Amino acid sequence: MTTSQHEISDEIAKIQADSPTGAPLLDFPPYRSTLLRHPTKELQLVDPEGAELLAPVFGHSDVAPVESDLTIQRGGEPIGERIRVHGRVLDGDGRPVRRQLVEIWQANAAGRYSHQGDQHPAPLDPFFTGVGRCLTDDHGWYSFTSIKPGPYPWRNHHNAWRPAHIHFSLFGTDFTQRLITQMYFPGDQLLALDPIAQSITDPAARARLIASYDHSQSEHEWLLGYRWDIVLTGSHATYLEPSDD
Amino acid sequence: MTEATPGQTVGPFFHHALAYPGDAELVPFGSAGSVVLHGHVYDGEGTPVPDAMIEIRQADASGVVPAVGGSLRRRGAGFTGWGRCCTDSSGHYWFSTVEPGLPFFAVTVFARGLLDRLFTRIYLPGAEGARDGLVASREDDGRLRFDIHLQGPSETPFFTFPRM
Helix, strand or coil, rough: CCCCHHHHHHHHHHHHHHCCCCCCCCCCCHHHCCCCCCCCCCEEECCCCHHHCCHHHHHHCCHHHHHHCCCCCCCCCCCCCCCEEEEEEEEECCCCCCCEEEEEEECCCCCCCHHHHHHHHCCCCCCCCEEEEECCCCCCCCEEECCCCCCEEEECCEEEECCEEEEEEECCCCHHHHEEEEEEECCCCCCCCCCCHHCCCCHHHHCCECEEECCHHHCCEEEEEECEEECCCCCCCCCCCCCCC | CCCCCCCCCCCCCHHHHHHHCCEEEEECCCCCEEEEEEEEEEECCCCCCCHHHEEEECCCCCCCCCCCCCCCCCEEEEEEEEEEEECCCCEEEEEEECCCCCCCECCCCCCCCCCCCCEEECCCCCCCCHHHHHHHEEECCCCEECCCCCCCCCCCEEECCCCC
16 A cells, blocks of 8 residues: 555546546546456446336335434434535436435544444544435425534545545436435545546536535524535436426 | 436445345245345455445336335335345345346446446346346246356446436
């Protein structure tokens, strides 16, 4: 583990100079763990059929409203900057993805996950699991109350740090819209150094993973608001008319 | 068309968020008419991948793809046609389900070190029109077996779909 950030950043710059792509490159050596875990054959273009045409359905029996507030799950106040992250889940035609499951997980304010595999010597917070769920509403809106996650070190190379992020797991109306991704925070200096974020080699596409500060959602003497919209392409549904909301 | 939000790896720390009781049991294990679909996930050197997650979506035994909620709670929901399994320390995944009335299970694969999800299919043995390399084998005890190779000589065929 002697590779420096400088060497990693050089590798990233060389790859990005080639051809910018909107989806992450699966073969992206600066993120070392991809080495043996990326397919080498081209993806086969397939017309979706059967179960691929329909995403799983989730309902209020699956998710309790309290699961969208990560600050009240353990009977005490977690430490950190209280935030709200909200936005809309849309399909590629701008239509809302209604009543669909959104799952999130994140590190605590010190950059530590409540996960047995996380060995980073930062404190656990007994009042924070970092896990949340909600259903989008009839207009595709989701909202979570949480604590701003801290950046944390990882072992990709020497002095490697992940930018602060929240993991999002999303479903559309079609199975083919399934997405797991990460939301980042505006102004984070670690983003440019991070091989995971930089695996999306088109800067405009990468920017779509960064939330914006949303003062209209900040609450007086209580929390700071962020807005992040998510677009799930890959629906086979015929475009009928612009959505009315 | 609006531009897609790019994917990112599921990372190493997803289990406490995404695994839940009964996630891999689309029907109760051992119940009448149930079948086990299982296998291992391997990397390009044939090493098991202990931090992957597999999801399946499927029709019921009569060929209907259910559009009913309840997959996360599994309480009296009936058959919802969706399940999730995190691989164990030996890279093994399994589902207790029914054999779909349509020829394949739709599959998504996530893992640490895999920067975006992968789509594939697992066809039932003997299914007509099955794509090469995507047919499950029937074991002596009746279980369906399908190994997923992220890379290497036995690399599993993975898909992309129109309009992605």
